Amino acid sequence: MPFQSRPSAGPEIERTLxxxxxxxxxxxxxxxxxAPSEALMRRALEAAALxxxxxxxxxxxxxxxxxxADRAPGVAAPAGVEVIVDGMGDPxxxxxxxxxxxxxxxxSRGIEALAYLGAGSGGLLGEEDYQALVLPLIPEARRCVTNxxxxxxLFALRPASLLSLLDPAPEKDNAVPRRLREEHGIEVIExxxxxxxxxxxDTPNDLVAxxxxxxxxxxxxxxxxxxxxxxxxxxxxxxxxxxxRHLIDRTSExxxxxxxxSRTWQYLExxxxxxxxxxxxxxxxQAAGTDVAGTARSMLGALIAEAGAPRAxxxxxxxxxxxxxxxxxxxxxxxxxxxxxADRFAADLGRVEEIEDARLREIVAAANTxxxxxxxxxxxxxxxxxxxxxxxxxxxxDGLLG
Numbered sequence: 163m164p165f166q167s168r169p170s171a172g173p174e175i176e177r178t179l180x181x182x183x184x185x186x187x188x189x190x191x192x193x194x195x196x197a198p199s200e201a202l203m204r205r206a207l208e209a210a211a212l213x214x215x216x217x218x219x220x221x222x223x224x225x226x227x228x229x230x231a232d233r234a235p236g237v238a239a240p241a242g243v244e245v246i247v248d249g250m251g252d253p254x255x256x257x258x259x260x261x262x263x264x265x266x267x268x269x270s271r272g273i274e275a276l277a278y279l280g281a282g283s284g285g286l287l288g289e290e291d292y293q294a295l296v297l298p299l300i301p302e303a304r305r306c307v308t309n310x311x312x313x314x315x316l317f318a319l320r321p322a323s324l325l326s327l328l329d330p331a332p333e334k335d336n337a338v339p340r341r342l343r344e345e346h347g348i349e350v351i352e353x354x355x356x357x358x359x360x361x362x363x364d365t366p367n368d369l370v371a372x373x374x375x376x377x378x379x380x381x382x383x384x385x386x387x388x389x390x391x392x393x394x395x396x397x398x399x400x401x402x403x404x405x406x407r408h409l410i411d412r413t414s415e416x417x418x419x420x421x422x423x424s425r426t427w428q429y430l431e432x433x434x435x436x437x438x439x440x441x442x443x444x445x446x447x448q449a450a451g452t453d454v455a456g457t458a459r460s461m462l463g464a465l466i467a468e469a470g471a472p473r474a475x476x477x478x479x480x481x482x483x484x485x486x487x488x489x490x491x492x493x494x495x496x497x498x499x500x501x502x503x504a505d506r507f508a509a510d511l512g513r514v515e516e517i518e519d520a521r522l523r524e525i526v527a528a529a530n531t532x533x534x535x536x537x538x539x540x541x542x543x544x545x546x547x548x549x550x551x552x553x554x555x556x557x558x559x560d561g562l563l564g
Contacts, residue, residue, distance in 0.1 A: 185275035192232030199507035207281040213379025214284030216240040221289035261331030276322035282363035283315040309359040336449040361546035367539040371547040398512035404535035406551035408485035420489020444492035463496025471528035
């Protein structure tokens with residue numbers, strides 16, 4: 163069955179899906195805490211999950227909305243949203259496993275149709291996006307609807323028992339739609355690829371982009387506002403601002419490197435004023451498992467390995483561009499660097515003093531002292547973040563910011 167694309171839905175949901183046939187939405191929140199940057203992400207993910215649950219509930223697209231968390235959120239959930247604390251654990255003490263958690267939920271609640279959302283994946287979704295996600299799940303369907311057929315951040319299934327077909331059970335969300343189609347011939351429908359459906363909040367630079375753009379729900383805005391406010395500007399945030407301003411400078415050239423999608427490239431071609439130098443590599447790295455296996459190869463990583471970080475960031479990159487947005491994760495795999503999450507987050511914010519891994523610390527120090535503003539991050543930096551930052555730069559230029 164070929165992949166399909168379906169436009170967003172409006173009131174049609176009322177005619178197509180009786181309320182008792184609509185899926186149950188499960189939002190997963192957990193596993194994030196520790197260093198200051200991780201604690202910030204935890205607060206942000208809690209806020210984003212609660213904002214998303216409120217919008218999802220208002221959409222009328224779901225039979226029920228559940229928030230599965232490893233501990234209770236710091237603020238109350240919206241009325242009508244059920245919070246299941248420790249819902250990600252196992253009565254027999256098993257460590258968290260994505261596929262096993264969802265399977266247990268389906269069995270224990272007798273769920274016929276299931277929608278899944280990671281805590282960081284719903285930050286920009288509107289009511290119409292949730293309706294579009296569930297509309298194809300008519301009672302007689304055997305379908306999966308997703309935001310990305312190759313590397314999913316959210317999906318919906320009917321019947322929910324389709325999850326039990328996957329053996330071994332999926333450890334992450336990314337490959338669920340692809341495996342259902344390739345291993346069992348299940349029809350997969352992909353939502354239109356928009357900023358809302360593709361944005362996934364999983365590093366601190368995502369928070370910076372959201373804070374600058376103002377595109378966040380009320381709870382999340384309250385958490386991230388200090389990043390861009392106050393009397394003492396954060397150097398990492400200032401680098402993001404400086405690099406973003408180059409996007410709207412017709413005389414400038416910006417390097418964008420990493421797991422860049424064709425959609426991001428098309429967006430920059432039409433919405434950014436600067437010339438764009440693009441290096442797209444290792445798309446689907448997580449879904450393919452080449453990050454864990456250590457087999458991902460990166461031209462940026464090869465450059466750093468050959469020239470050394472000080473020369474790569476101090477002289478070579480400045481010859482290519484006047485600003486750079488680098489998804490550094492493929493390069494780190496190429497270099498054999500396996501930093502902790504706390505180190506990765508500190509690197510994204512340019513906080514050298516918080517990084518324990520000596521090799522990563524050298525890379526970040528070199529990026530910080532580059533003659534051009536260099537922003538490091540993950541996959542989302544060269545995706546939705548660029549759209550948010552480009553729009554912020556235009557709004558600042560046009561005097562539209564408060």
